[in-house]
Amino acid sequence: MREFQVDITISGKTDTEMMETFRDIGVWLRWDEEQELIFDVEPTKTYFSYLTGSTDLQTVGTTGFATLRFLCPDPYSYGPLIESPVITSSPVEVKVEGKEKTYPVIVANFKENSTYFSMATKDQYIHIGNPEGLDQITIPPEEKLFDDEMISTSGWTSFTNVDQGSVQGAITPDDWSFVASDYGKGSEWHGPALQKMSTTSAKHFRLEAMVGFYSISQMEMGRIEFYLLDSNGNVVGKLALMDAWVGSESTKIEARAGTRDDGHYFANTAGSMSYKKKTTYVKKKVRGKTKTVAQTQTEEYGQYSDFYGKITIERIGPVWKAQLIRLSKLFGLEVATSRVEFRWVNPDIDQYNAPVSGVAIHFGQHSTYQVVPSMYCSQLTLKKINPITTIAIPEIIEKGDEVVIDCEVGSIYKNGTVWLSELNMGSQYLSLEGDSINNLAYQPANKCEMKIYHRGRYL
Structure with a gap:
């Protein structure tokens, strides 16, 4: 976990304008999930953070001063997304940026049906499905x-x-x-x-x-x-x-x-069901003067x-x-x-x-x-x-399917849907060493093409 404190100064033509700007910044920064945080001194590095704690504004005339606290549950920063060329043969060498170990996203697009897919580094492997045996037939599920x-x-x-x-x-x-x-x-x-x-x-x-x-x-x-x-x-x-x-x-x-x-x-x-307060700002005349007035109403939203x-x-x-x-x-x-x-x-x-x-x-x-x-x-x-018999092994991947292995979040997707039912016991989500060339092998190499995505990781 990591925390950053950022001092800000807000100026306005009037104290009302300055306060409205401060509120707008507060609304802009309040998220339910982590957002990208990038500093000018390191524009190629990205942290993932959210605003935390109270933010008190100190004012001097039409100028306000405040300290924003950003909490990063993940202490690492990340470089830009790097996409490998299309990989058509195994083994393959992948150059990894960054100084720390990183976790890739592997995307395999299949040209033929297959009963399995596997990938390995020198000390890790991930295996989905099963290769067919000599005494077994394959059928599409x-x-x-x-x-x-x-x-x-x-x-x-x-x-x-x-x-x-x-x-x-x-x-x-x-x-x-x-x-x-x-x-x-x-x-x-x-x-x-x-x-x-x-x-x-x-x-x-x-x-x-x-x-x-x-x-x-x-x-x-x-x-x-x-x-x-x-x-x-x-x-x-x-x-x-x-x-x-x-x-x-x-x-x-x-x-x-x-x-x-x-x-x-x-x-x-x-x-x-969830209930959210929605605030809109409208201009109204109050005692002959135009003012910005906040109107709040509660809205109901279903999960879907x-x-x-x-x-x-x-x-x-x-x-x-x-x-x-x-x-x-x-x-x-x-x-x-x-x-x-x-x-x-x-x-x-x-x-x-x-x-x-x-x-x-x-x-x-x-x-x-x-x-x-x-x-x-x-x-x-x-x-x-199709029902599967004891002498048949299912072709769990069809021609045109896209299999995504997200090693960072620890999940597998087939055509966008979470797909963990065919993951073999003993499999590990792969990690790659930073600032080095990593050797990987995958099968069946003759049935799919791959790309590997990663972001360099830094402390």
Whole structure:
């Protein structure tokens, strides 16, 4: 842990202007998480800190003096991000900056299916999955029935069976996602819907949807829904994000086996609620003079509000699961920052067991309420899940998959989702020696290309 004290001087034309500037600085510096701290004397070094303690302002006329205390839980400073060239063969030498040991981020992009991935230094290794034996066969654990990038409605047809509403309006793809260009009109839920069918059915399946759901006002409502369909277009289940409350930004996830009339909801929640005081400054006339007046109101937010990421629903035998995975950027890559899972074991194996052949998507507005302005789906994938036998070893990585090993935070991601289930016991997250050339080896080198990212570390 490390602490820095920074003396500041604030000047204004009037004492009121000086105090307003001081408050603005306080708002700007108050964060719930660590932020970058860079000093002019070392512009290439970055600390990660947050403001701590009380900050008292001493004033002399229209000038104020204060001391800011920044606490760094991590005492090290870091240099700029360094990206290696594309690595296509093993072993490889990596030049590491800095004076201290550092922890890299390894990004592997696969050109072929694989049952494993491993990487090692001279005294550490990390291993995911298992190489196939001579007496074993390999099978993909999943097969894509379709994988739609949502840039064209080709292959999509009309769908009308939405919950508690009517189908109106239109879905118009933009350059990278499906969005609703028109919701129509109605007194209940209303909006456009389309369906897409596969020629193959899946008894065991997973639906994955990349979605965004962003509100800008507490007065907005909206929903984006995905209906699982059998070969005749009948509803087998549903997955949805919905804001159905006026006066609250409370996005909830719904996951259901069966139809609305006879189904079972195993996820139907907005998660935990938080309350934030929002202060706005407006100019008002007070006794004939214009003054800046603070107005404070309490706003309610659900755990899943302002969501971007992946939502999934799956069924394997009697077990239904849904996930809500929030994504953000790490070194320019999308990785999961949180994941919530809902699980239900159906006690009646003969109920809700129809094979799935297709998916419908629906965007909804409620009555004449303001609609959530940013609801979209940028990728939709329906997968068949294959059972694994004792003589088969699963191909846990598919062609086109991206595997990220973040040795600094100690996590592994596949296509942005946390992926620790295949990590072998004994594995260690790798460290690299600073100010030296590090030798690394990885396998299968003929099936993937890699990049290694690191930041030099200094005391």
